Amino acid sequence: MGLGFYEPEKESKLQCEEHQEELKLFCETDKKLICVICAAGREHRDHRFTLIAGAAEFYKVQVKDSFQSLTKKESDIQQMEQQQKQKISGVLEQSHNLQSKITSQFAGLHQILTEKEQRTLADIREEEKKILNTMETNLEEIEENLKYIHQDLFTLQQHIDQKDSVVFLKEEAGGKRR
The missing domain is CATH 1.20.5 (Single alpha-helices involved in coiled-coils or other helix-helix interfaces)
Structure with a gap:
């Protein structure tokens, strides 16, 4: 069975494999489509039944409720995602500002x-x-x-090297020495 729009005039008429009867009932206990003969049989004796249209409507309401609930959850999670992104952006901005300030202070x-x-x-x-x-x-x-x-x-x-003793004494006695 494919997914699509619900169109009653194009609804397929399925038959019971066991009795070859049209499936008109939905066994709520077993959660399956059955024919009138199956409903009267021993297998479904004490089970609860509804017409297929009523069961489909009931489950559609449940699916719609689930869809709305999931849509709300999606919206909440998207909001959380946006808040987290803003927080990340804020932390990055603070970090860059602090780095710039530190760089400037150290330059000074x-x-x-x-x-x-x-x-x-x-x-x-x-x-x-x-x-x-x-x-x-x-x-x-x-x-x-x-x-x-x-x-x-x-x-x-x-003076010491002077060989002539007379000259040596004369110069030494004469006071030429400093």
């Missing part, structure tokens, strides 16, 4: 740290310059002193 902190780093490095370079100037001045004095000492050593070595 990076800028502050970079400026502080540059100032600190500049201070260290300035202090290094002062210290090195003082040390280089001291080094120049030390090198100048070494130069004089080397000259004096050279002169003394020449």
Whole structure:
């Protein structure tokens, strides 16, 4: 049997397989179509029967009720789906806003740290310059002193190497030594 519109003039006339009679009744107990002979038989003796049209109407009402109930449930679930989508969208928006805020704050902190780093490095370079100037001045004095000492050593070595004792004594006694 296919699904379709209910059209009484085109309703099929089914026959009972056992008695070859037209199926006119619906056994509510067994939930099946039966003929009048089946209804009188032992198998359906104490069962409840209705005409097919009445049973069809009863079940159509039940199906309509189920359809309406399911339609309401569908509407409720669609509303829940929409609310959930809105919540997801809200969470995503909050998350993106928070990420942007954090990125911006960290960029500010990076800028502050970079400026502080540059100032600190500049201070260290300035202090290094002062210290090195003082040390280089001291080094120049030390090198100048070494130069004089080397000259004096050279002169003394020449006196020591003097072969002529008279010249040596004359120069040494004459106070030419520094």
